[in-house]
Amino acid sequence: MQSNKILLRALLGSYGRMSLGSGLLLLLVSCGGGTQVDDLQHSDVVSKTSSIIVADEVVERGAAAGPAACRVEKSGRRDEDVDNLCSYSSVEEARPEGSPQAYAEVAVPSMNNILPVPTEIANGSTVRLQCGTTYQGTLELSEKSGVTVKTVGRCGKATISPGSPITDWERYRGDIYVAPIGFVPLQVAVDGVPSALAHWPDLPNSWAEPGSTVPSDDLDGATVVYLDHRSLIKSEPLTAASPSSSERLATISRSKPFYIEGKLWMLDSPGEWAIQDQRLYLWMPDGRAPEGRVWAAPDSNGIKADHSTNVTIDGVQIFLGADGISANKSIGLHVLHSDIVNSARDGISAGGSDRMRINMTNVSNARQNGISGGFWIANSTVANSKVSNTGMVNLPTPTEAGIFLGKGENNRLYNVHVTNSSYRGIAVINNLRSAVVNSMVDTACVRLTDCGGIYTYERSREQPLDMLIESNIVTNVKGPEGIGIYLDDSANHVVVARNKVFNNTKGMMIHSGFKNTIRHNTFASSAVMHISFPQDNEGDIHGNKIFHNTFISTNGEQTYNMGPARYGKYDDLKAFAEFEYNTYVSKAPVATFARTTVCASSTDCSQKNAVNYRTFNEWKSWKGQEESHSQMNGRP
Numbered sequence: 001m002q003s004n005k006i007l008l009r010a011l012l013g014s015y016g017r018m019s020l021g022s023g024l025l026l027l028l029v030s031c032g033g034g035t036q037v038d039d040l041q042h043s044d045v046v047s048k049t050s051s052i053i054v055a056d057e058v059v060e061r062g063a064a065a066g067p068a069a070c071r072v073e074k075s076g077r078r079d080e081d082v083d084n085l086c087s088y089s090s091v092e093e094a095r096p097e098g099s100p101q102a103y104a105e106v107a108v109p110s111m112n113n114i115l116p117v118p119t120e121i122a123n124g125s126t127v128r129l130q131c132g133t134t135y136q137g138t139l140e141l142s143e144k145s146g147v148t149v150k151t152v153g154r155c156g157k158a159t160i161s162p163g164s165p166i167t168d169w170e171r172y173r174g175d176i177y178v179a180p181i182g183f184v185p186l187q188v189a190v191d192g193v194p195s196a197l198a199h200w201p202d203l204p205n206s207w208a209e210p211g212s213t214v215p216s217d218d219l220d221g222a223t224v225v226y227l228d229h230r231s232l233i234k235s236e237p238l239t240a241a242s243p244s245s246s247e248r249l250a251t252i253s254r255s256k257p258f259y260i261e262g263k264l265w266m267l268d269s270p271g272e273w274a275i276q277d278q279r280l281y282l283w284m285p286d287g288r289a290p291e292g293r294v295w296a297a298p299d300s301n302g303i304k305a306d307h308s309t310n311v312t313i314d315g316v317q318i319f320l321g322a323d324g325i326s327a328n329k330s331i332g333l334h335v336l337h338s339d340i341v342n343s344a345r346d347g348i349s350a351g352g353s354d355r356m357r358i359n360m361t362n363v364s365n366a367r368q369n370g371i372s373g374g375f376w377i378a379n380s381t382v383a384n385s386k387v388s389n390t391g392m393v394n395l396p397t398p399t400e401a402g403i404f405l406g407k408g409e410n411n412r413l414y415n416v417h418v419t420n421s422s423y424r425g426i427a428v429i430n431n432l433r434s435a436v437v438n439s440m441v442d443t444a445c446v447r448l449t450d451c452g453g454i455y456t457y458e459r460s461r462e463q464p465l466d467m468l469i470e471s472n473i474v475t476n477v478k479g480p481e482g483i484g485i486y487l488d489d490s491a492n493h494v495v496v497a498r499n500k501v502f503n504n505t506k507g508m509m510i511h512s513g514f515k516n517t518i519r520h521n522t523f524a525s526s527a528v529m530h531i532s533f534p535q536d537n538e539g540d541i542h543g544n545k546i547f548h549n550t551f552i553s554t555n556g557e558q559t560y561n562m563g564p565a566r567y568g569k570y571d572d573l574k575a576f577a578e579f580e581y582n583t584y585v586s587k588a589p590v591a592t593f594a595r596t597t598v599c600a601s602s603t604d605c606s607q608k609n610a611v612n613y614r615t616f617n618e619w620k621s622w623k624g625q626e627e628s629h630s631q632m633n634g635r636p
Contacts, residue, residue, distance in 0.1 A: 107317055109161055110133070121141065123145045123146055125147055127139075128150060128151075129151050135158060138304050139303045141308050142306045150312075151316055158315075160319070163296055169290045172281060175287045176267065178280065179290075185296040186299045190271075193285075194365065195285070196273070197272070203269070206259060206395055207227060209257060210258075212253060222262045224258055224260050300321070301321045302318035303326070304326050310334075311332070313335045317338065323345050324341075327353060328374065331353065332355045334356075335358045339363075345369075346368050348372065351372065351376065351377065351406070354378050365388075370390040372403075375407060386417045389420045401425065410434065413437070416439045416440075421444040425452075429456055438470075438472065441477070443478075445477050445478060450481045453486075457487070458490055466493050467491075469494065469496045471497070471499065474499060477505065482506065484506065484526075486511070489512060495519075500522050500524075506526055507531060512535050513544065517547075518547070519547045519549065521549045523550070524551075528557055529560070530559050531546070532562075535563065535565065547579075548582065551585070560595070562594065563596055593615055593618075593632075594613070
């Protein structure tokens with residue numbers, strides 16, 4: 001064991017310090033970079049070579065990168081030198097699975113110091129909100145230009161909320177209380193923590209099995225939420241219109257796992273609420289009286305800045321918005337030093353926007369997406385920020401990612417920390433010339449699968465993504481198809497460099513992707529395999545380069561899983577990628593180093609020798625590469 005420790009430390013080198021205990025790899029990773037970026041360009045932040053070049057100024061490591069902070073003065077130092085000046089954080093064991101109770105801390109709005117939100121805001125004005133004060137309603141900034149909203153004073157962030165404190169409670173029965181309410185709530189929170197809308201079936205089973213019998217016909221006005229497939233949740237209202245609520249539910253529940261929510265008869269557990277006849281029913285989670293503790297919010301946003309230009313939100317908390325900030329089709333939105341908590345849909349919704357800047361901002365407990373660029377976003381940056389618990393509030397809901405950027409170009413994610421995501425951590429899809437750098441994804445794919453911690457694709461196969469994924473930490477991406485870094489659906493021309501990818505179900509997947517470069521990464525302690533190369537019938541995997549990586553197998557996992565090749569062509573399989581200058585460490589049986597699959601047809605992989613398991617030496621001989629420049633356990 002001691003010799004193995006020495007060998008592994010030597011192999012890791014500047015990638016991090018590590019130790020072994022009880023056969024488990026403990027990878028100690030350096031704190032990430034953290035210049036508080038606003039208008040830095042790609043060339044200022046990252047180098048296209050194998051090392052990161054520190055910007056030509058003092059670099060201050062942001063809190064989003066880890067518990068330690070460090071300062072590096074002078075430009076031009078490569079990240080090995082930076083790491084030597086930083087303290088390290090240790091990951092000693094797999095973190096527990098994500099939990100709907102893992103809420104971020106929230107500054108609960110005062111129920112005594114409440115003012116209406118300012119109105120009739122003029123273009124070019126500065127809205128000064130008093131610290132420690134709650135402003136009630138939706139702050140309307142749509143189509144405004146040059147407006148700044150900021151907290152003044154030193155007594156804590158001002159809060160904007162479309163919600164209201166709920167008062168005049170009476171005991172209904174047991175620990176269930178009832179109060180009058182003048183609107184239909186979308187969310188209810190007790191002591192700042194969102195309560196669950198009453199639902200059937202009850203936890204711990206989120207989903208009813210297909211074909212399950214619902215115990216009541218009172219369904220009009222309820223919502224059915226169902227697992228359409230392993231990576232997609234859908235929801236729709238049930239109404240008295242044709243088809244009837246019972247008929248529609250029967251159609252869905254026949255083949256899909258599902259649950260229903262929103263009726264008083266479903267209120268059967270602590271921490272749940274329901275609405276009926278303009279009265280709010282709430283089963284208190286701790287049995288204590290609700291007076292002075294409960295907020296409820298309608299289907300309204302915290303700040304509405306759609307079609308706005310150069311709006312800045314600085315040092316504000318936004319609480320219980322449907323969208324915390326809705327800024328679709330905006331130009332030049334800036335969100336700085338703010339907290340956006342308990343959003344029923346997106347923390348920040350900015351589809352169709354240009355030149356958005358988010359810096360030093362925390363987004364937590366959004367039920368759909370933490371930060372969303374929707375169908376298109378360009379020239380935007382998210383930096384030095386945290387996104388947590390996306391899609392993890394109470395029951396499963398439709399969600400895309402902690403950070404989701406759809407089709408667009410020239411977007412950058414730098415020094416962001418995304419934790420505890422129901423589905424993907426960071427998704428930057430069909431997005432050209434964009435980058436994810438110096439960031440961390442920890443715990444993703446908790447409720448959905450076929451899923452990546454960092455995810456991208458380019459389904460048209462017509463445009464090079466020219467995307468950079470560099471110097472990130474990706475860990476605890478679990479589930480049957482939890483993939484650390486996922487290049488899906490013909491992703492191409494992506495550089496994946498100097499990342500630390502460990503303790504995931506699969507380290508990486510290149511699905512029908514081509515001309516990608518995977519270099520100077522460390523893959524460790526994958527549950528199943530380090531890199532998988534699945535190919536669709538119409539796919540054409542080719543031209544990928546796997547150079548200068550370190551692979552550490554502590555679970556008997558395969559290093560590579562290749563195929564199936566198209567229609568039995570061995571040469572096709574061999575063309576998937578070039579491999580050279582890699583370092584391998586494994587305690588696994590030698591026959592599990594790589595698996596290759598060549599099928600007789602698009603549907604038939606049953607013929608003899610379709611699947612081959614290869615030792616490292618057999619792999620080198622079969623591939624005709626890695627003969628002298630790659631090593632297994634210190635030997636060529």
